[in-house]
Amino acid sequence: MLHQQKLRFSTTGRGTYDITKQISEAIEKSGIKSGICHIFLQHTSASLILCENADNTVREDLNAYMSRLVKDGDSLYKHKVEGLDDMAAHIRTVLTQSSLSIPVHKGKSDLGLWQGIFLWEHRTNSHKRNIAITIMGE
Amino acid sequence: MIFQDTIELASQEKGATDITELISTIVQESKINTGTCQLFVQNSFSSLLITDTADEETKDQTIDFLAQLAPSCDNVSNVINKSMDAIPEEMRSAITQTTISFPVKRGKPALGAWQGIYLWERTTQPKKRNLTITIIGE
Helix, strand or coil, X not given: CEEEEEEEEEEECCEEEECHHHHHHHHHHHCCCCEEEEEEECCCCEEEEEEXXXXXXXXXXXXXXXXXXXXXXXXXXXXXXXXXXXXXXXXXXXXXXXXXEXXXXXXXXXXXXXXXXXEEECCCCEEEEEEEEEEEEC | CEEEEEEEXXXXXXXXXXXXXXXXXXXXXXXXXXXXXEEEECCCCEEEEEEECCXXXXXXXXXXXXXXXXXXXXXXXXXXXXXXXXXXXXXXXXXCECEEEEEEECCXXXXXXXXXXXXXECCCCCEEEEEEEEEEEC
């Protein structure tokens, strides 16, 4: 059995956005009880991560780490057509994930107690982000 | 056909542990001959890696490199109500894999000759870890 749908999110600049609820709703809507949920972000300057969901400052710190690891406007970059955050956003995406697979168990996402699914916007301005969800199972 | 199980890995030592044989056994027990196998860890303090099995040094040096990208006790972190290793671990989790998928062929994991599956445990206190394994195929 297969269920496929798209989700669309509006971001308001660099940072993480909790999408766990929307993914859980898609899994419940699919009627699939046991299987795999594949989440695919159709962009190259934003990414997907699983991260602890209890304390928002954890993800603020992740941003701080990433900003130090991948510097905006580094003189190394040739690609800067859309600004100082342009190439950095592509690198940040490659270092994280464009797709995640989550087990589906008893009709729900089988996440750990403190795991949440986050869309990580790497651009500093607002964007519309599309996610394709495919749920396979029975 | 779907096979799904959550296994508790006994207390893991800090570092990368080869779990290839364990996973191969489960794949064979599932009786699925052709398909996809997904592994998923339910926490931010361990990751899954596929890397070289020929030389022990490879996996050790790989995790040393990854760990240095998000150093411990770092002044980037704002979070003070958590243990000092919490934020670097979230970052290490974000730049590695919580979930991996590989093909199942003729009832076995279709890994390359030198590929092995490792659990990278990063806590100083050895912990039991839950690993969900989902195999879809026929």
